[in-house]
Amino acid sequence: MTQKIKANRLSLVVPVHNEEDTISMFYDAIQEVKPQITVDIDFHFIDDGSTDETLTILRDLSVKDDHVHYVSFSRNFGKEAGLYAGLKQAQGDYVAVMDVDLQDPPELLPEMLAAVQSGEYDAVGTRRADRKGEAKIRSWFSAQFYKWMNKISQTHLVDGARDYRVMSRQMVDAILSMSENQRFSKGIFTWVGFKTKYIPFENRERVAGNTSWSFWSLAKYAIEGIVSFSTMPLTIVTFLGLVSFGASILAGIFIVIRALISNTSVAGWPSMVTIMLFIGGIQMLSLGIIGRYIAAIFMETKNRPIFIAKEEK
Template sequence: METISIIVPCFNEQETISIFFDEMNKVMNKLQNYQFEIVFIDDGSNDNTLNYMKTFHQKDNRYHYLSFSRNFGKEAAIYAGLQYVKGDYVAIMDVDLQDPPVLLVDMLQILKTENIDNVATKRCTRTGETFIRSFLSRNFYRVINKISSVQIVNGARDFRLMKRAMVDAILMMSERNRFSKGLFEWVGFKTYWIEFENVQRSGGQTKWSLKQLFFYSLEGISSFSVQPLFLSFILCGLLFLVFVVCIFYSFSLSLFFLFNALQLLCIGILGYYLSKMYIEIKHRPIYIVKERSEDHE
């Protein structure tokens, strides 16, 4: 029998994980011709999330878990899951049911009948999101698609079902500064997109603040575009020319301060890229596993 592996990153999800367990069991009952491997990744939760994972593993040996020594972030959790699973088909999905498990039935059917390598999902609406959150998300995709050679679909979710060959290709990229939506596109495998309306969380609160989303967007831009560096080079060149002109023509002091501010901006862009290089060359592990389900078997 072919195996379907499901990677489920979790951080403080005690309100949602039981609901996911029930919904996932319904899906597995519909796909009884396949073996399943459900892998929860506990990303340093400080509530009862890990205890729920242990309970599910005791009830059903198709459920497994990895528990990090601290919070390393969702990108690290996805990478850990991809390294751990052994399935012929591999899915990534959120535990809060914003990625409806029932879609896996249609996704598997499409993956097996079409000449494609993975079935990905995107939201066709953003119902329930605040205006500012929706505005920033839409414009992030516009910006990154203009300055990067990798095109990321607006509204794309991490929720997808992949063949093993695509998973192996993603694992070849072991960089520390990870932006999975870009990595999925960079590997170049054929993708079929499924649209669905935005679904509210089944419980609990989102773990993504606007501040976190902002820095995550910077991660995506710096990982897949050097255009900000090129822009800072152009700006610094122009500022130098303007400064030379200022020597001969006495411009106002406020204009001089503006030039200094722009120079500092360019230095900041360069510093951001250097900081990413600094993290990469240290070669620290992307995550550290403190405990896993196999430890208690």
């Protein structure tokens, strides 16, 4: 998949999964802003194992326009794998990541590209200034994730940041050097460094189709982000272990003293059960957190490919 980099070119990386209703609209929207962009544009669609007519549309579009390229996965590997595959395929010395559902405003592209071309910034990203149209409970959990992630991780995440961004070739190469299996792109974009500017915009709804991101999918993605960029949960487990150990020693001393003074040990069974449940709960929680980190290590040691391409053009 390695190809010669072409100068004066902007490569658009667009992961898609069951997006037969939005691809043509996205392509047309880019054509509308194309005259405002000073470099050539090519498209790199990554079909993440779609089961609808997405691949057929991409084939037809690539025949119609030589600037349209695509990679079709052998199955669904997830958006993170799609982003990685797209960045690997992208040829331009400027690379943009966009969603196909037009929630990422194409009209911002000229401004974003110009800022990177100026050399003042290595990347220009976007963030949602509001979450209008999104379920309140989902917005609340999202806000809490950014809040606590920034407290427990040294990698700062911008609240409301989208994957939508334009990056220099140097920054893309740095991202590709991180070939880890457990990927969390929002964290990786920040971790590699480079000077980045964020442009706020009002939240937009999908132009068509339904999102494949359920609440449970987002929750799992958030857990992957925490495991990938923070060891604070392990520190918390250590602290809880010390606290529970100290509490158990104090409780033991108290029980022995009470037994020596009043010899009414049978009457204390509720407190004993409570202590046992408390310590047992901490142990199960701790094992769960440690197990999640071990699972991440297990997946990395397998050294499996991040994606498998079945077809590409």
